[in-house]
Amino acid sequence: MEEKRTSVINQPVRKKDAMSLVCGKPGYVDDGTPSDCLAVKVLRSPHAHAWIEDINTDIACKVPGIEAVYTYKDVPQKRFTLAGQTYPEASPYDRLILDRRVRFVGDGVAIVAGENEKAVDKALKLIKVTYQVLEPVLDIHQAKDADVLVHPEENWKALCDVGADNQRNLCASGLDEDGNLEEVMDSCDIVLEHTYHTKANQQAMMETFRTYTCIDPYGRLHVISSTQIVFHVRRILANALDIPKSMIRVTKPRIGGGFGAKQSCISEMYPAFVTWKTKKAAKMIFSRKETQTAGSPRHEMEMHVRLGAMKDGTIRAIDLYTLSNTGAYGEHGPTTVGLSGHKSIPLYNSNLEAFRFRYDVVYTNMQAAGAYRGYGATQGLFAVESMVNELASKLGIDPVAIREKNIVREGQKAAAYYNEQMNACALDRCITKAKEMIKWDEKPLAQDMGNGKIRAKGVALAMQGSGISGMDVGSATIKLNDDGFYALSIGAADMGTGCDTILAQIAAECLECSVDDIVVYGADSDSSPYDSGSYASSTTYVTGKAVEKACVELKKRMCRIAAKMMQCDEEELVFDSDGIRTADCSQKVTLGEIAAKSMNGNTEASQVTVTHSSPISPPPFMAGMVELEVDKETGAVELLDYVAVVDCGTPINSNLAKVQTEGGLAQGIGMALYEDVTYSAKGKILEDSFMQYKIPTRLDVCRLRVEFENSYEESGPFGAKSIGEIVINTPSPAIAHAIYNATGVWHRELPITPEKVLMGMLSHEN
Amino acid sequence: MQIVLWINEKKVNAEAAPDMLLIDFLRAQGCSSVKRGCESANCGLCTVFVDEKPVLSCAMLAVRAAGHRVVTLEGLQEEAEGFGAYIADQGAEQCGFCNPGFMMNAIAMFRENPDPTEEEIKEYLAGNLCRCSGYEGQMRGILSYLAYKKEKGAAK
Ligand code: FES
Numbered sequence A: 001m002e003e004k005r006t007s008v009i010n011q012p013v014r015k016k017d018a019m020s021l022v023c024g025k026p027g028y029v030d031d032g033t034p035s036d037c038l039a040v041k042v043l044r045s046p047h048a049h050a051w052i053e054d055i056n057t058d059i060a061c062k063v064p065g066i067e068a069v070y071t072y073k074d075v076p077q078k079r080f081t082l083a084g085q086t087y088p089e090a091s092p093y094d095r096l097i098l099d100r101r102v103r104f105v106g107d108g109v110a111i112v113a114g115e116n117e118k119a120v121d122k123a124l125k126l127i128k129v130t131y132q133v134l135e136p137v138l139d140i141h142q143a144k145d146a147d148v149l150v151h152p153e154e155n156w157k158a159l160c161d162v163g164a165d166n167q168r169n170l171c172a173s174g175l176d177e178d179g180n181l182e183e184v185m186d187s188c189d190i191v192l193e194h195t196y197h198t199k200a201n202q203q204a205m206m207e208t209f210r211t212y213t214c215i216d217p218y219g220r221l222h223v224i225s226s227t228q229i230v231f232h233v234r235r236i237l238a239n240a241l242d243i244p245k246s247m248i249r250v251t252k253p254r255i256g257g258g259f260g261a262k263q264s265c266i267s268e269m270y271p272a273f274v275t276w277k278t279k280k281a282a283k284m285i286f287s288r289k290e291t292q293t294a295g296s297p298r299h300e301m302e303m304h305v306r307l308g309a310m311k312d313g314t315i316r317a318i319d320l321y322t323l324s325n326t327g328a329y330g331e332h333g334p335t336t337v338g339l340s341g342h343k344s345i346p347l348y349n350s351n352l353e354a355f356r357f358r359y360d361v362v363y364t365n366m367q368a369a370g371a372y373r374g375y376g377a378t379q380g381l382f383a384v385e386s387m388v389n390e391l392a393s394k395l396g397i398d399p400v401a402i403r404e405k406n407i408v409r410e411g412q413k414a415a416a417y418y419n420e421q422m423n424a425c426a427l428d429r430c431i432t433k434a435k436e437m438i439k440w441d442e443k444p445l446a447q448d449m450g451n452g453k454i455r456a457k458g459v460a461l462a463m464q465g466s467g468i469s470g471m472d473v474g475s476a477t478i479k480l481n482d483d484g485f486y487a488l489s490i491g492a493a494d495m496g497t498g499c500d501t502i503l504a505q506i507a508a509e510c511l512e513c514s515v516d517d518i519v520v521y522g523a524d525s526d527s528s529p530y531d532s533g534s535y536a537s538s539t540t541y542v543t544g545k546a547v548e549k550a551c552v553e554l555k556k557r558m559c560r561i562a563a564k565m566m567q568c569d570e571e572e573l574v575f576d577s578d579g580i581r582t583a584d585c586s587q588k589v590t591l592g593e594i595a596a597k598s599m600n601g602n603t604e605a606s607q608v609t610v611t612h613s614s615p616i617s618p619p620p621f622m623a624g625m626v627e628l629e630v631d632k633e634t635g636a637v638e639l640l641d642y643v644a645v646v647d648c649g650t651p652i653n654s655n656l657a658k659v660q661t662e663g664g665l666a667q668g669i670g671m672a673l674y675e676d677v678t679y680s681a682k683g684k685i686l687e688d689s690f691m692q693y694k695i696p697t698r699l700d701v702c703r704l705r706v707e708f709e710n711s712y713e714e715s716g717p718f719g720a721k722s723i724g725e726i727v728i729n730t731p732s733p734a735i736a737h738a739i740y741n742a743t744g745v746w747h748r749e750l751p752i753t754p755e756k757v758l759m760g761m762l763s764h765e766n
Numbered sequence B: 001m002q003i004v005l006w007i008n009e010k011k012v013n014a015e016a017a018p019d020m021l022l023i024d025f026l027r028a029q030g031c032s033s034v035k036r037g038c039e040s041a042n043c044g045l046c047t048v049f050v051d052e053k054p055v056l057s058c059a060m061l062a063v064r065a066a067g068h069r070v071v072t073l074e075g076l077q078e079e080a081e082g083f084g085a086y087i088a089d090q091g092a093e094q095c096g097f098c099n100p101g102f103m104m105n106a107i108a109m110f111r112e113n114p115d116p117t118e119e120e121i122k123e124y125l126a127g128n129l130c131r132c133s134g135y136e137g138q139m140r141g142i143l144s145y146l147a148y149k150k151e152k153g154a155a156k
C-alpha cells in the first residue's frame, strides 16, 4: 500500500530558485545579456515645463563610437501609455517616446546610443538644446482648470470613460455613492472632518529599471526586460514604435524586485527604439537617480474625510474626497485613485448607512506616478484609519473596540466594495489575535517611562483586493513529459515573491506529486499562455486558479491517452498520483508509460492550457498593532514591536507569506517615518539618491511578529486570496496613532519625521 | 592602464581605465554576482573582499586593487551554499538582488565574530539594504545557521 502523501499547501516549501539566488548566480537582465551591445542613455529635461525651440545633435553625433542620437523629430507621433494594464487601458494615451514639450524635470529630451558608456556620456553633454521655459503646474490644488495645461495637445486621448479631460488638467474624476449621505450625517451625534496627505513614495527596488533589446534570427525585436508584465510590454512597445505586435517578443529573466514599479514600461522603449532603428543590440540600465526621478512612484494623494458617527461609536457615514497627483503622465492615475475609497470605506461596512467617494486625478509638472504595492489603498487607508482613530479618541472609546463594533463581517455585502459579498472574512479573528499578541488590553494608550520617553500603542486595519474582477486573466499550460514529470508554463512574472514556486505547489497538490516534479517556465510573450501579469495581487488568486483548473483538465487528458492504451472507456479510469488506473484497480499504466505513449503514435496532446478570470476580487484583511517610544527631547520615534495578523484565505507557502508580510511592513514603516519626496520651487526632486531618500535599514525595523488567521475563499485555489499588497497598508496609520497617543498631536501628513514630532509636541504644549 | 591582481585566487592581468570602478571591473571580468544598487555608497550590494576585508566595490577604483587579492561570491560558493541554505529555508532570499552583498558581509562577520549577538548582527549588516524581506527572515536564517554551527562545534 502506498503512503499517504502529505499536502504541500501552507507548507514552507523552498523557492525553486532560492539556492541560485543566495549563491549569486547570474540570472538578471544585466547578467545574462551580452555587454558588447550599444549603451543607451537619455538626455533629461532640466525644466519642469518647457518647449524645445531648437535641438542640435550634430556635434554629439560626431563623438567617436556614437551610433545614433534621436530627438522628438525621429519618433512616431501616436500617443500611448506606459501603464501595464488590460486593453483598453484606463490610463490616457498621453505619451510619446520623446516629445517637443517636456513636462517634468527628468522627462526625456534625446536618446543617445553608442559603443560604450563613456562615448554616450560625452555625447549627452554635447547636445545643444534651446528651451522655451514655460510656467509649470506644481501645486496639486491649482492644477485642475489651471491656465497652464500639461497636455494641451490634440492627439491626447482617453480610451475609457474615466472622467478625464486634458483641457482641464484632469487625468480622471469620478463619484461613487450609496445612501443619503447628508441626511445621515445630519442625524449623527458627531461629524469629524480632516485632511490627510501622503507622498509620492519610491518603490526603491534594489534592481533599477533595465532592458536589453536585440533582433532575433527572424528579424523580430526581442526585448529582455526586468518587467512584471511581458504581454502588456509587447502591446505598449508596439504602440510606441508603431510596429505590429507580431514583430515583438518580450521575455523576463529573474527580477530584482518590482513592487509595482515594473508594472509600467519605464525603461523598455528607449533601447527598443534604438534596436528597431539600428538593428543592433542595445541595453539601457537606469541609474538610481533616474529611477528616483523618472520612474513610477506612488501617487501623492490628499484625502479629505468626513465621518459621521453616534456617541456609542457607531459609524454611519463616510464621505471621502481624494485629490490624486498623477504628475506629468497618467500611468495608473484613473485606477489607483479608486482604491483609496473602495478599499478603505468598506472596512466599516457593518453599520454604514451612506457613503460618498469623489475624486479628481490631476496632471502636474512633477514626476509621473505609477503603481506601487497597495496601489491607492495604502493612501486611502492612512486617511480613513487615522480618522477612525481620531473618532475613538474624541469619543473616549477604545480604538480596537470601536472597530469591533463597525468592521465588515463575513457574509456581508459591501456597497462601497462594488456591491460584492464578503464570502471569506476573518478580520474579527485577526483583531482578536493581534490584541492577544501585543497584550492590547493590558497596556495603556500611552505611558511616561520616566526616562524622557513615552511609550504608546497604535492600531490600524487594512484590506485589499485579489486581482481585478472581471478583467484580468491568468493562464497556465501544463504538460506531461518523459518519465512523468510536468512542465508548467505561465505568463505571470516572479519578481522575487516566489510565484513560480507557489504555482508549482498548487500544481503539485492537484497532481499529487512533489514540487520538484513540476518544472516552471515563464514568462515569454511568444510561448507563455496569456496572463495579464503579476500585479493587483492577482497571481496566487487568479493564475493559481488557472493552474488548478489546468491540472484537472490534464488528468482527463491523461485518462484519454491511457484509455487507448488499456483499450477501455476513459470514463472507467481514475487518476492515481503516479499513473492512471481502472476504478477497480485491476489495470494501471504509469505516468512514464503515458508520457512515452504520448510521444509515439499518439494523436492526443498531453498538454492543456486553461485561462481563468474571476468576476469577484475577494479582499484579504489584516490587523496591525504597534508599540513605540517617542523621545520627548528629540522627537525621535523608536519602534519596539509590530504585530500583524493577516487573513489571506489559505496561505499557499507559509514562509513566503510571512516574508511578504514582513517586507511589506518594513516598506510601510519607511513610508510612515522616513521616505519623502519633495520638490524645489522649480520642480526638481530633492531626494534623488539613497543618501536623501532613506529606506529602512535593519536598525530601523523593529521586531515584526506575523501570524495568520485563515479564512477559506471558495473561488481561490485551495481557499487562497492574495497577500502581496495588503501588507504595506497598516504601518502608517498605526504609527501615526501611537505617536498621537504619545504626544497628543495628530500627524496627518507623511512621513512623520522627528522634526515634525518635536515641533508638534512643542506647539501642543503652548 | 594594465593592472595585475588576484580575483578569487586567480591571477588576472587586465586593462583598467584610471577612473574605472572596481565594481565595473569585476563585472567585466565575469563576476556578475557583484551588484549595483546605488551611486552613493549606500546599499551594500557591491560588497567584495579586498585582502579579506569587506569593501564597497562601487567606492573603490579598480587600479587601487592592483596587487591585491579580491574575492567575490563566485569565489566563496561553498560557504555561500552552506549559509545560504538557511536563508533559503526562511524564504528570505526573495528577489535575490541584494543577496550577494549580504552574503559577503555576513560571511565576513562570521569570520570576524563567530558568535555575534542579535544587536551585533544588525550593526554589522546595517549597510546592507534589502527592500524585499523586511530583514526578519534574514535574521532568522542567520540565527539558525549560527545555532547549527554551535551544535556542530559542540559535537566535535
Ligand atoms: S552599489 Fe550601492 S553601495 Fe555600492
Ligand code: FES
Pocket: A206, A256, A257, A496, B092, B093, B094, B095, B096, B097, B098, B099, B129, B130, B131, B132, B133
Ligand atoms: S531580496 Fe530583494 S532586495 Fe533583498
